[in-house]
Amino acid sequence: MSTPEPNTGLERLYRESGWTLRQLAQEINRIGTERGTPLKYQEPSVHQWLKGHMPKESVRPLILEAFARRLARPITHAEAGFPAPPKELISHPSTVDGLLDLGRQDMDPSRRSVMGAALFSVALAVPNWPDVVGRMEMVGSGKPLRIGMADVDMVIAMTDRISELDDQFGGRHARPMAAAFLVNTVAPYLRADAPEHVRKAMMSAASFLSYLTGWMAVDEGLHGLAQRYYLKGLELAGASADHSTYCHILRGMSVQAADLGHGAPAVRFANASSATSPKSGPRMSAFVSGQQAHSFAIAGDRVNALRSIRETERSMEKAESAAGTFGGYNPATVAYHTAQVRHALGDVAGSISSLQLHFKLRDETDSQRSELRFSSMLAERQLEIGHLEAACNTWNKVLDRHSAMHSDRLDRHVAMIPSLLNSYRANLTARETRERAIQALVS
Template sequence: MAKRDPNGRLRTLLAEARWSGQDFARAVNGVAAEAGLTLSYDRTSVSHWLAGTKPPAHVVALAAEALSLRTRRRIAAADTGLARPSAAARTEGGQADAGPDFGVGALGEIPVYSSAWRPPQEPPQDPERAGVRTGRRGGARIGLDHVRAAEAVLPVFRNSDMMFGSGLARPALTAYLATTVAPWLRADAPPSVRHRLLGATSRLAYTAAFLCFDGNQHGVAQAYYRAALRLGREAGDPQCHAPVLRAMSVQAHHLGHRTQALELAQAAAREAGRLPTLQAAFVTGQLAVAEAACGDRRAAIAHLAGAQKLLERSEGQSAPIGDYHQAALCHQEAEALAALGDGPGAIAALGASLRHRPPAERRARAVTAARLAELHLGQGHLERACAAWHEVLDAVPQLESARVTDALRRMRGRLRAVRASGVVRPLLERVAAGT
């Protein structure tokens, strides 16, 4: 058996991160969970790595990402001392960042919101390298009827998601993209038809990504977002790719990647001047949330005010993706204020969001009510928190949403210590009864 050399580079990085072996293992497992992987490394595993054992290539990328997030600087796979030479060269060469062709499953070796990935500044020059194969390869010719069909199904999937959550619509949409739309992208078509098809497919991929996000399939969601971004850029349509960047910022913020969320929001906001007023408000509001999460109070408040002004000027506008209204702006305001430590302000904003939220947007109402309950509990308002959670339970029988399920799981954990309370007991009984 060949003698292994101790991994001094990894030991130095762990010292910089102020991590024990168990801390590092837990962080690697956490990054893996974001990408939809279940790992169970522990301090013994890290001891083996320090002694010279090389884990699989995808674990090396996860380890590098965990260290990057901890140290707040870019740490490549090769820097960890864990990568085999051939795997390190392949990852650093960028091939792992290739996107899906709508058979989304294998996501390469770059973890979700990796510090190795940044939003592109220019449209890709080569469609084959854009991650979604769109080259003309002969066979059937695509016409406007195909594009109209793709455009017609988009509101069906969006409305289903808003009313019933992602669980019912997601399998149908991803199958439609993989079996129907992907072959159209490979077929021959006149330039005007291809341009419109790229835009329609970008919007469908954006919607599929959001459905995966709502289902806690974060690695797959990011793959669809990247596909949507590349298609939108290939089409040269900022109304496609700017909302995608904003949505990626929302996901990164949700997962706790504050720096990446801000960079993505800034990239979306750079397109604001090329967007309809409604979409400009949409991306500006998310920029405020990302700035607040990074502690920039002045910029966040200014951009919230800017989003409000843009929204007021957008009366009568709508958008196939990136739609926006007062309820959405109030929700962004609440997230920004919560990040800035203004609990009462965030509660008031969420209350306004619920008042403005259309009844048909049931999943959004449930998510908003759950967040309101958590903020009330944080302020010591137990009775108000329970009232908000009852509103979540009112929507649950009609919804299939992992985010809502997660909110109920958090609720049970947070109320465990006060489960004997007169206002808590009926709520927990209702949860247990599934009503």
């Protein structure tokens, strides 16, 4: 067997990264865990890749993403000395066909593991507003279908119902419904004959449904899949000249990146959201600047984080109506963002105070899933400053309602409880809470 030639492209990226072999292996393993496929690569494997041995096909995207995160730019297969990816991984050029393909794969049980393995990309290329306005293809369906505003209203109403189910029970069951609705009803509507104002209204409705489906994919930990839905949503929002939804999707992409701990893309998406935000009043300004504050804090930019959270507070003081913005941004959400900024900047006690204020300000319209997730955060931070009894009390309230919520993000919080309480097993309350969490994970 001939000895392979050294991979000069991979070697060049490795030198540019400044990593050791061990650090590169650790980052690849970390991304594998994020994707849901834990890996245990060590220095010898990386050394072999540099010498020309080709990594497994399933591992190559992880290597590219590791370098992209380190070097803050997209990295191609060719640049790393890898063969081109299979054609099925290349995005379809048509917005409608791409949405159909995405939804059909998402609905197919045999493809769910493949779809779920898609990686969150820090170097994702997001279409700019001027590039997507009016870009929607006029694709003939071959069927004499014509739609009106009643069909648009139906799509909006169904999206609202799916969103309510997601808030109440989590995305694990609601997302397949959304994917099926996209494929079977909404995509054909996008190809139907309609007056221009109806056609744009339908694209706008489809845009938000695509965003919601991506948001639910985030709840399941399917971050690469979520990004693909978000991109389709951006294309549809731009094509329908819907500034509000375009801004909202970019903000959602920033939320996703910030929650994963990726400060630079979180800031990039939040700033892009701000730049395209419609001028609709102080509540929308707070909606955007609150996320900018969280993103800056994750990125370690203390000055801009504190400036942005002050802007958020000032805007919310001026806001009078919840109309004109998605998400019903309210004082409770400001308190949550303040908590996230404080925690990211090292003020754990202040973060706890802001989270407690958040719960005082919540009302019955707020998501039940977010209540349980944020309560889990509160418990983790209470334990972080040594308040064991308070943390266990908060966790027990979460465990009381955990079984009714089908959310991967919440499950991950619950899964942390046994290890966090492992060193406190001499304490009866901690021991009982730990056992409840273990039982909750197997039931």
